[in-house]
Amino acid sequence: MHKTLALIGLGLAVPTAVLAHHGWGSYDAAHPITVAGPIETLKYENPHALITVKAADKVWTVTLAPTSRMQSRGAPPEFVAVGKMVSAYGYPSTVEKDEMRAERITVDGKTVELR
Amino acid sequence: MLHDAPQVLIALEQSALAAAIRQSSWAYMTANVGHILALMVFVSSVVVMDARLLGAFAAAPPSRVVRPARRLAALGLLLMAATGFMLFTAEATHVAGNPVFQIKAALIVLGILNALLAGYLLREALEETQAFEPLPTAAKLSALLSLTIWFATAACGRLIAYF
Numbered sequence: 367m368h369k370t371l372a373l374i375g376l377g378l379a380v381p382t383a384v385l386a387h388h389g390w391g392s393y394d395a396a397h398p399i400t401v402a403g404p405i406e407t408l409k410y411e412n413p414h415a416l417i418t419v420k421a422a423d424k425v426w427t428v429t430l431a432p433t434s435r436m437q438s439r440g441a442p443p444e445f446v447a448v449g450k451m452v453s454a455y456g457y458p459s460t461v462e463k464d465e466m467r468a469e470r471i472t473v474d475g476k477t478v479e480l481r
Numbered sequence: 482m483l484h485d486a487p488q489v490l491i492a493l494e495q496s497a498l499a500a501a502i503r504q505s506s507w508a509y510m511t512a513n514v515g516h517i518l519a520l521m522v523f524v525s526s527v528v529v530m531d532a533r534l535l536g537a538f539a540a541a542p543p544s545r546v547v548r549p550a551r552r553l554a555a556l557g558l559l560l561m562a563a564t565g566f567m568l569f570t571a572e573a574t575h576v577a578g579n580p581v582f583q584i585k586a587a588l589i590v591l592g593i594l595n596a597l598l599a600g601y602l603l604r605e606a607l608e609e610t611q612a613f614e615p616l617p618t619a620a621k622l623s624a625l626l627s628l629t630i631w632f633a634t635a636a637c638g639r640l641i642a643y644f
Contacts, residue, residue, distance in 0.1 A: 410504075
């Protein structure tokens with residue numbers, strides 16, 4: 367059992383020596399924005415689906431929801447397919463440049479809540 | 482993915498396994514639920530074990546409580562490591578750089594070192610101490626340290642999402 371514990375410890379210790387960066391959660395809810403434009407890329411993946419949207423000013427990375435929630439709310443991969451026009455209401459990241467987290471998105475006149 | 486992350490983490494995140502976890506409709510969710518269930522097994526055993534070291538359940542000889550609880554805790558930890566690896570690998574570069582994750586990883590190392598050290602130093606005391614007899618102070622210290630470390634670890638785990 368000691369060996370097992372030691373091995374687990376080693377495995378868990380390895381990732382510690384890394385530069386500081388962030389994960390999820392740092393979004394400026396006090397300053398909501400709407401990003402609108404065509405979808406350029408789609409990653410329909412967990413833990414959160416991601417799209418990039420070519421807005422008027424720049425290309426935004428828009429963080430959506432876990433894929434199972436997307437599915438159950440009526441936003442399967444086809445709904446956010448590359449080339450579709452999307453309007454995403456949400457909050458800009460305070461950490462990552464040009465990234466926002468969508469509260470809701472509208473595609474083809476249909477709005478889906480993502481929270 | 483973060484392109485300035487260490488190569489090994491980039492490779493991990495780009496691996497077929499990581500992609501499969503991200504793209505599966507159930508894998509990430511299952512790992513997430515499994516991690517919490519494993520935590521329940523782990524921390525409940527740890528609390529029973531440490532409570533005995535602190536003097537609770539005095540009617541039972543310490544070894545009769547600590548040994549089985551420790552085995553169950555090791556099983557819980559193993560399940561936590563397996564599910565945790567799945568969660569980690571899916572977004573390795575982001576998670577590894579998360580300051581709270583780094584604190585959590587350090588705490589896990591400390592917790593395991595404390596458990597190994599206690600197992601080594603207290604082996605004889607555990608075997609010899611009978612029911613209702615006091616355990617050495619080292620046992621109490623190690624139990625307090627263990628509880629502090631593991632509760633802090635769990636708190637960090639939940640806090641990763643907010644930093």
